């Protein structure tokens with residue numbers, strides 16, 4: 150799979166009073182009508198649990214490798230200390246330096262093997278600026294020239 154370039158995003162929610170977020174390369178659109186998106190969470194690490202147990206999540210489109218690194222490698226408890234964010238009215242963190250975000254209400258969780266497909270219905274979309282997008286390829290973030 151490392152030879153297959155994949156888009157990257159940071160998914161977040163607030164779970165049991167704590168903000169959680171992780172970098173994913175499994176975000177995708179699923180349906181236009183209704184507007185559904187999905188990402189896939191690793192159940193062996195418990196990455197699905199916060200998203201399974203809350204009703205809303207955000208998907209932040211990020212073109213800064215440092216932020217993607219924070220949400221993949223830093224201790225879960227300290228991640229939001231390293232980035233700028235604000236909260237949606239549902240209390241879901243939105244990364245201020247992302248180039249766009251969407252807010253979704255969780256509609257389905259489908260367990261498949263050791264992962265879970267988290268499906269959300271899109272409730273709000275905001276584009277902040279033009280991106281300089283990154284893809285994850287050969288275990289590195291790489292710029293896409295546009």
Ligand SMILES: Cc1cc2nc3c(=O)[nH]c(=O)nc-3n(C[C@H](O)[C@H](O)[C@H](O)COP(=O)(O)O)c2cc1C
Pocket residue numbers: 157170171172173174175176188189190191192194196220221222223225285
């Ligand atoms: C480029 C990249 C993509 C990732 N994509 C996913 C993903 O789609 N689903 C997932 O559950 N974890 C994914 N991860 C791992 C999570 O980001 C990581 O497990 C999560 O942030 C929790 O951190 P921890 O495993 O250190 O507890 C990805 C990591 C990287 C570096």
